[in-house]
Amino acid sequence: MSEHDGQRLLKRILAGLDESAGPLTHVELTPARPEHHAEWPSFATREVVDALRDSGMPAPWTHQAQAAELAWSGRHVVVSTGTASGKSACYLLPVLTALTSGKRDTALYLAPTKALGADQVRSVGELGLSAVRAATVDGDTPLGERDWAAAHANWLFTNPDMLHFSLLPRHERWARFFRNLRFVVIDECHAYRGLFGSHVALLIRRLRRIAARYGADPVFLLASATAAEPGHSASALTGLEVTEVTEDGSPRGARTVALWEPPLESETGEHGAPVRRQAGAEAARVLADLVIEGARTLAFVRSRHGAELTALGAKRILGEIDNRLAGKIAAYRGGYLAEDRRGLESALDSGSLLGVATTNALELGIDITGLDAVLVAGYPGTLASFWQQAGRAGRAGEDEPLVVFIARDDPLDTYLVHHPEAIFDRPVESTVLDPANPYVLGPHLACATAELPLTRAGLAEFGGAETAEPLLTELTEQKLVRARPHGWFWSSRDRPHGTVDLRGSGGGQIAVVEGDTGRLLGTVDAGSAPSSVHEGAVHLHQGESFVVDSLDLDEGIALVHAERPDWITTPREVVDIRVLETLTRQEHGDGVTSCLGSVEVTSQVIGYLRKLPSGQVLDQVPLDLPEQVLRTRAVWYTVGEDLLRNNAPGGAGLDPARIPGALHAAEHAAIGLLPLFATCDRWDIGGVSTALHADTGEATVFVHDGHPGGAGFADRGFAALVPWLATTRKAISACECPAGCPSCVQSPKCGNGNEPLDKQGAMAVLSAVLPVLRSGVT
Template sequence: MSASHDPVAGTGSIVEYLAALESSRKFGPQVVCHRVFPATAQRLAAADPALSPATLELLRTRGIDRLYTHQAEAIGHLLAGNHVVVATPTASGKSMIFNLPVLDGIGAGSGDHALYLYPLKALAQDQLRVVEDLAGQLRVGPADSGGEIAAIYDGDSSSYQRRRIRDHLPPILMTNPDMLHLSILPYHGNWSTLFKGLRYVVIDEIHTYRGVFGSHMAWVIRRLKRIAENYGAAPRFVLLSATIGNAGAFARQLIDAEVEAVSVSGAPQAEKHFLFLNPWDNAATIASQLLEAALKRGLRTIVYTKSRRMTELIHLWTAPRLGPLQGKLSSYRAGFLPEERREIEQRLNCGSLLGVVSTSALELGIDIGDLDLCILVGYPGSIMASWQRGGRVGRQQRTSAIIMIAQEDALDQHFMRQPEDFFSRAPESAVVNPLNESILHRHLHCAAAELPLAAAEPLLQNPDVTAAVDALVRSATLLQDADGRFWHASRKYPQRHVNLRGGGLQLALINCDSGEIFGEVDSGRALKECHPGAVYIHRATSWLVEDLDLVAREVTCRRQTPPYYTRPISGKETEILQVLDQKTAFGCRVSFGRLKVTEKVTGYQRLNNATRRVIATMPLDLPEQIIETEGLWLEIAEDLQRRLETRQLHFMGAIHALEHAMISLFPLLVLCDRNDIGGISCPRHPQTPWAAVFIYDGHDGGIGLAAEAYRNIDELLTQTERTIRLCSCDNGCPSCVHSPKCGSGNRPIDKGACRALLEMILAGNQLQASVKSLAAPEARAGDEPVAAENVGAVGRSSGERLGIGALPRHYGVFDLETIRSAAEVGGWNRCERMGISVAVVWDSVLGECVTYLEHEIDGLVEHLFALDLVVGFNSRRFDYRVLNGYSPRDFSRLPTLDLLEEVSNHLGYRLSLDRLAEHTLGEKKSADGLQALKWYREGRIDLIAQYCRKDVEITRDLLHFALEKGYLLFQNKAAKTVRLPLALEKIIGAESAKGDQGQISG
């Protein structure tokens, strides 16, 4: 529909546009709510904060006689030496809160430095302009940094620029968490000037640091604090956010310190209109029509969508209808190349773009100029995000409007039916989980690589952290020094293997005709959106995916416009790893714990663009995705299933619908996107007595979302029943029980059965006698135990024989020397040709060594097979293969403890016997293999026997040391003597048992 034929089209102000919209016969009846928020007056501080006269004079020259109340309050906290978090609406002057104290300190010549952290590069570019403007008026700029007050150090900086910034460090360094993590903390010695003078750390847009990204960020900050303390600095943290429900508590979790919270804004606000529109047509179609009309009226407009695909479609549909204005509209989303995003941001800021269609990528405070209208295509998923996106319009005290167009989504329709619920809701609480096991382990490794972890440091006083350190020691990720006071990293730069954003590897999108890279996509998304045969849209252009190469990190595409779009089909399985808590909700047993979820994309559907009907289903063979996460599960007792089936209601359709509906309402309880949540409904799960509905965090390790929902499960069930009951559809729809992300295409789904099930649950009618109190899920035959309860510091279980007592009565330590070298026989793969000059066995019963020469090898073999355990160093891969040249016996049947094999399994690389002996026992080998070969040629068998006997005694002593202490010592690449933990008792037990079985069967 052309906007010229609609009453919304025309010219004028935003108020006239809204009047035309509501008076339109087409659009007016679709407006279900229009709320006007009147302008509010400013509230000024009673007195100036304790800043220098020069800084206060700067404010006067800018026409600021008094700061807003929230600005003065926050600055007062900072000047008093406290950390502060400010959570006030967009455009409330938050940048003044940190820039004024920072520049004030720099102007005083104190040598202070400040670190500004932004989640997006574009935000740093904006703030650089602000700081340079303020500093120019204050005439602040030290000579040793070339007069620069600030510099941006990010991935777009050239190597020359990065080196110049390090060599001539300006007072303010602007960067992002990724660069801090990868390029500054690991090389802190190059940044000693920064850390010695670090007085302020500014962290902007902290509401973006939730979930996986936030959990990583919490650890980056902890690592930053450790390094600053190492250089004698104790910086004050300034945290800034859009309005969130738990600003103080969230900030405390993020920086692990007490924080003063400022959340009441004193800034004025212009009149703002908020409209809810429940469309008769598709939401994206309506958004395109409203956008067209707004642009033709000259209204600067931003449209927010919930998916990359919809962003591109709205741009694709709208641009051709704009005539000469076509070039003034653009799409914007993640996946664009950096230069594309910078160009769009600049065009918005200077006004050459009139409209933009964006995902959440433009939600943050990037300066994109003054906008009049914000169109939300679907509820953004949280109250906070709704106001944050709406806050992008109406700056400079201009009247503005937000129009939220509902989609067929349960939450959207919930608010369309109950708009007061939207406006009465406080912003959600942000969730972060620094103790996420996967994230905790990775960052402890990074922290130890930056500075060895010390037993006495505050970080290690947390029992969860010390438990993680113990686990990392057992896996040889951390290496404890000889006296046990410090832990060192096993790798030099583990930071390179930690992705803060949690998005997986980035794959390049390649035009197969030209070879040009036109975008990028993360590996997890690629399996669902960029599989072979998928239709992918980028900047209003359709591409057909020809090949997905995860190894080469490439997606090759051909530009095509097929008459269909694609939707993936996937299947999932879940395994309960550990039950952490259980309770009852309305008579249902609800559990919370650790889950293993396996998902596999098995195919995809082609759907007609016009009718949206499935026209073909195609199979795919793609790799599985496996995560270990946290989740809750609701058990549906057998009695409820029987009662539903007696009424001839579809039980699987009921629990499948319940899963979808609960996930769709999840964001009512906790700040998240529904894509952060996964679910599985099982009519019979092997680890639960009855059917179960699982809901879990869709990120490895869990991020605290399911934990929050578990705490509020009663409210979630109540809201789910209400949403399904109030939905006017007959058989289920996207407003209640259908999910656009369902891997099985929303089959089977039975809304009526789900409603009946929920009514039974809320009535508390489950048979209480059926609810058994289980401490752990029922295990399947052959399963490993769900949780290992009695595990000691080095992995020893309480039932094992410990220390030297773990050894059998009759064991031997064995080594041999050869006649020929590997080079002489044609390589190490021909060990059986190398011959034996001398072999030595230390026998535990005899208490002494027995020496065998080449003509006595039969006696050696019999001796070895008479032992309950043979201990060696590289015996499996070398000694036994040499023996194969003399005997047909199967040496793989020997009960064997190969110390080199255990060292290699633990560390991931091999250590020499000499290296272990030197640092563990203070001894060195008497010779080496080359010397032994030389002695053989000289006929000095006595010297070879003496050398071999010494090696056997060293191996024996290392074995005894490891059993008594639980570790061996070696020197790592950083020349630190560290511990190599070895829990040998379990291996000894298993091998000895193998020897017993061999004797019985023989």
């Protein structure tokens, strides 16, 4: 047993709590797994083997040797094993052997985050192989270092953004590198899902096209967390046939995993609903207890704002005990400046920080070792991400660390902590991506044409002529592309790359600047700016509190001043939805239909509420911000008036005045539970409900993807409509609150302030609709 074994740490954080109403809902001890070694691959040179041995790798595990052999033989391969299973050695063996062979071979490494890429290039440098000239090329790399990399580096470490904005459009500058490209490593490839994954899939096709232009045909090596059908997902991502390696030969220590539901607060929230202690606040208390024990701990929190609040809360608790301990707590999140990130990463690596509250920026970040505990404050959206975060604990394979999943007060988290089988007995999800999405494909066709003329034969890589040609015709009509007998040629003076939003963040960044000093605090996504840094919003940065004075979307700047108000802010939003095209429609009778199609969602932040931490509303402040229009995909179902108002068995028996609140509550709960059936997070999707929709002529509940063109989530929801709505009804009925609360039907992102909501009405609607849906199609 380790000095900080999970059982002992769990008892410590439970000390003093009321056992009769304690927060624990389930404790699971995941078993240890022995290691299985293999011989060093025969192709690996003595120099490479000695370097890896000296770094602490006495012999490869079976999956490392298998993947390395496949890649060296020219097979594209994906390794899908658990956190801390040494996936990096799977590509280090073939890549390092190639780079030290005396030839001119080069390799490219792609990571979804800068932190991960920076950590990997450090690890390669520490191997001391003089023939390996590794270089980081990302947005933080000075121009002089980029010039050196273009002329001399044989292993580039970068990210999709840099590949898109710099390397591919300026491929002539990198001709030496692309001409000799032998291996492409795509690390943490499970992160490429949804809209981001669809963009990266097309980016990889453009990379392959550029490599072929210079005569190269690289082998792709992909590393993934444990995922369903990793070979299929990797093939969709790369457009190639990929062999999967899934048998994990690495050791894993036993792990204590606790499911934790925070207690109810003494005060009630909106509309008198019971409110549980916030997951971030609970995580702060637990984090402080663990730091007192000397346990190295990461607390994953769902949002940037939440990570800041959790770190502040833990510091405050520890400050009352020992200020030296308070100094061992920090927050880490995206949006920090490069030098701030590097400093925190160094402190983490050295152990001078004991507790860190972080967003998922460290889920895929630096190689943190020796952690005693991980807190997951709020379900991260997918099981793959949950186990990736949990796997940060006990990375040596010898300790028995502690993992605590702290539920947020929302339907999905509440369901999971009371249904542990949905975590421990359910397979991880398969990746969802759709590179044929015209909103994604069109801009990438423009980029591909600007990089190299696009021939008709080349359309096969971009969905084929039937999919790509209509989009190229649009580009031709816009006079951006010129069609010729031999193909399509870029004709505009401006390159199209700057118009592509790879991460689906809403187009560009808004700089957050302290008005008095001109200090740049960080950035926020332009798409979320109206709701997060609107005038009057409270903004947190590295423990400091600011209030926004002004937001200029055209100039891309939000001016703030330092202030620590007693209130928090919540945006108010109005949303409308219009059906553009019904792709699939199923009629079930009683006015119940289920549909999948394209919709246009119009939203506008019209004001914000100032609230006390208790939830009490101080006032509502109006705002004048522009409308945002989103064309995307949605799943929806309609309910006939007779079924809604019928008091007979099988009917919902609702008075007309209750119908809007019933549908609204059913919509909220369905959004909360969709991540069980689609590889998404509730923040990836949205919804609208109405007692009479103009396009359907019936009461209708819509759930839509939150990204242009859709990201596949609505499609998954449509395919699993009956089990999805059945689970939604079960979650609502299991909640003990009398009239609706955040654990069942209230939503933290509701633009209408959770009004109106009718919990019992939602159960009545779903109870009436589900038997009709189960009866089939009429």
